[in-house]
Amino acid sequence: MNNSVTEIRLAGFGGQGVVLAGVLLGRAALEDGMHAVQNQSYGAEARGGAARSEVIIATEPIIYPEVTAPHVMVALSQAALDRYVADLRPDGTLIVDDELVARLPADASHRILGCGFTRIATTELERGIVANMVMLGYLARATGVVSLEALHRAVPGGVPSGTEALNVRAIDRGAALVND
Amino acid sequence: MSEQGAVRTGRYFMQGNEACAEGALAAGCRFFAGYPITPATEIAEHMAGRLPGVGGVFIQMEDEISSMASVIGASWTGVLSMTATSGPGISLMQENLGYAVATETPCVIVDVQRGGPSTGIPAVPFQGDMVQVRRGSHGEYEAVAFAPASAQEMFDLTILAFNTAERLRTPVFLLADAAVGHMREIVEIPAADSIERLRRTLPDAEADPYAIKGFLDPDVAPMPVFGRGHKAHVTGSCHDAYGMRNVVDAQALDTFVRVLAAKIRRRTRELAVIxxxxxxxxxxxxxxxxxxxxxxxxxxxxxxxxxxxxxxxxxxxxxxxxxxxxxxxxxxxxxxxxxxxxxxxxxxxxxxxxxxxxxxxxxxxxxxxxxxxxxxxxxxxxxxx
The missing domain is CATH 3.40.50.920 (Rossmann fold)
Incomplete structure (x- = not known):
């Protein structure tokens, strides 16, 4: 058995685009020739409530379809971090928007990474709405769960038409942050 | 009606609810009536976008009672018809579901289950309607229901549901839940000509309309549909093989109940997918x-x-x-x-x-x-x- 499985949890509040980020991650995994399952949970509110999207990426077909202990977690709000971080594997990677998340978990065993995704999207790309794509590019480069090329290929058809170039730019900006 | 584009052959990373809608279109469904409800809304949304392009009709109704009534009416014009809802909507549909069973109306009802009772919790998966779809309408009858476990099965089993509904002239349920409806996975849509599409038997167009036995045959009676020259009396009240009411004799009730039940019970083994x-x-x-x-x-x-x-x-x-x-x-x-x-x-x-x-x-x-x-x-x- 050589099945490699990666569980990823993306969390924030409604409107930050964690569900779309999860969908693109799943699409990119398929582009990489992997299997993927993406699911999502959210409250009744379109914006502001808790939102979560989870993705499993594996080399073999996925039977158990839900995340139980994520290898990677992204938190785009303090509330999301506090609510969902408990299941993160001790050796897991935690990625935060470090200007929206002030209090990090006391458990120092996690690999903790982060940047001001939202600020960078707002100031450099002039579209706060693509903060999720900046995060996604960063995630791909920092963890290697999907390739950057696959992420690029996942964009057409995965985002509203007319916004492809902006999203790709945001992804590339996020990826570049890892080397900054 | 345009069949062009009805089957989107290919390999996709697709949401379960969308796969269900694509399955319906691939099966030949050309009528959808419904009322939006989380976690089933994407099915209606997708059908609203797709049906006009394939010569079909989408209607957003004022509630689930009228949605189910519309689906029954559309089916009697010979069109494959469906609705999609969640538990609260199924509760409202129960009266007309009984009518669909009694009148032997083929149709598909998708129940993307959520937390209940009552309005409960919209986007959390729950399997709360398992017995409701079996016993929820009054009287004595048999139900048919399939439970998908993947986005692919949301596609495949929707086709099976239509084929079963058409073959047995009865409402068929797709019992999904919020997790299956909202999850995205690989969905493979096969070539249009490789998809089996069963259709109800129609009476001979030349037949004397008063001589057509259009109801109550354990081997499934031919269905007289509106607009094809057939005439039929369609009633939820106890009736005979010609559709004529008999609301006096216990023997008529006995036949009415037993034949409708036998139509499904006799096929338990062939319907079993496990x-x-x-x-x-x-x-x-x-x-x-x-x-x-x-x-x-x-x-x-x-x-x-x-x-x-x-x-x-x-x-x-x-x-x-x-x-x-x-x-x-x-x-x-x-x-x-x-x-x-x-x-x-x-x-x-x-x-x-x-x-x-x-x-x-x-x-x-x-x-x-x-x-x-x-x-x-x-x-x-x-x-x-």
């Missing part, structure tokens, strides 16, 4: 339907890898209850664990069926979540002590 693994030598069998069935399979394989004699069963057909297949697969086991995302709705049916086994009803630790592998493994180890 997935299994490692049952032959299993001392413990995990049973789950829908997404929970995948948890049962995954945990069973995990137990096998640890050397434990555990098997799994995932009934895809939930109604009619596939009793013979279940009994056969459970024959050698000592313990049968019924995993359900509710407090044990189907478990009593298993307990009534399996007299030689210990049948356990096991909800997840937290309702609305999938059974955690560690939790089930601890129960398995306890049973094997």
């Amino acid at each position: 997935e299994t693994g490692n049952t032959a030598d299993a001392q413990v069998i995990l049973v789950g339907y829908g997404l929970v069935g995948r948890a049962a399979q995954a945990i069973s394989l995990q137990a096998r890898a640890a050397g434990l004699p555990v098997g799994w069963i995932r009934p895809v057909t939930v109604w009619p209850f596939p009793d013979q297949e279940l009994r056969e697969h459970c024959a050698a086991a000592r313990n049968v664990v019924i995993m359900e995302n509710n407090l044990g709705q189907m478990a009593p049916y298993f307990q009534a069926l399996l007299k030689d086994q210990l049948v356990w009803s096991l909800p997840p630790q937290i309702l609305g979540t999938l059974h955690h592998p560690d939790y089930i493994m601890s129960h398995i180890e306890e049973m094997l002590k």
Whole structure:
């Protein structure tokens, strides 16, 4: 058995685009020739409530379809971090928007990474709405769960038409942050 | 009607609800009436976008009562028709569901289940309507329901639901839940010409309309449809094979109920779709339907890898209850664990069926979540002590 499985949890509040980020991650995994399952949970509110999207990426077909202990977690709000971080594997990677998340978990065993995704999207790309794509590019480069090329290929058809170039730019900006 | 573009052959990373809508279109569904409700809304949304392009009709109705009425009416014009809702909508549809059964109206009802009772919790998966779709309308009747466990099955089983509805002239349920409806996975849509599409039998167009026996045949009567020169009296009241009311004689009621039930009961075996693994030598069998069935399979394989004699069963057909297949697969086991995302709705049916086994009803630790592998493994180890 050589099945490699990666569980990823993306969390924030409604409107930050964690569900779309999860969908693109799943699409990119398929582009990489992997299997993927993406699911999502959210409250009744379109914006502001808790939102979560989870993705499993594996080399073999996925039977158990839900995340139980994520290898990677992204938190785009303090509330999301506090609510969902408990299941993160001790050796897991935690990625935060470090200007929206002030209090990090006391458990120092996690690999903790982060940047001001939202600020960078707002100031450099002039579209706060693509903060999720900046995060996604960063995630791909920092963890290697999907390739950057696959992420690029996942964009057409995965985002509203007319916004492809902006999203790709945001992804590339996020990826570049890892080397900054 | 345009068939161009109805089947989107290809390989996609697609949401379950969207796959359901694509399955309906591929099966030939050209009418949808519904009222939006989380977690089923994407089905209506997708049908609204797609149906006009393939010559179909989409109507957003004022509620679920009228939605079900519209679906029945559309089916009587010969068009494959469906609706999609969640538990609260099914509650409202029950009266007209009984009418669809009584009038032998083929149609598909998708129930993407959410937490209940009442308005409950919209986007949390729950298997709360398992018995409601079986016994929710008044009187005595048989239901047909399939429970998908993947986005692919949301596509495949929607086609099966239409084929079964058309073949047996009866409403058929697709019993999904919020998790299956909202999850995205690989969905492969085959070439249009490789998709089986069954259609109801129509009476001979030349036949004397008063001589057509359009109802109450256990081998399924031809369906006189409006707009094809047929005439028929369509009533939810007790009627004979010509559709004529008889609301006086107990014998008429007896025939009415028994024939409608026999039409489904006689076909229990051929309707049974069931997935299994490692049952032959299993001392413990995990049973789950829908997404929970995948948890049962995954945990069973995990137990096998640890050397434990555990098997799994995932009934895809939930109604009619596939009793013979279940009994056969459970024959050698000592313990049968019924995993359900509710407090044990189907478990009593298993307990009534399996007299030689210990049948356990096991909800997840937290309702609305999938059974955690560690939790089930601890129960398995306890049973094997």
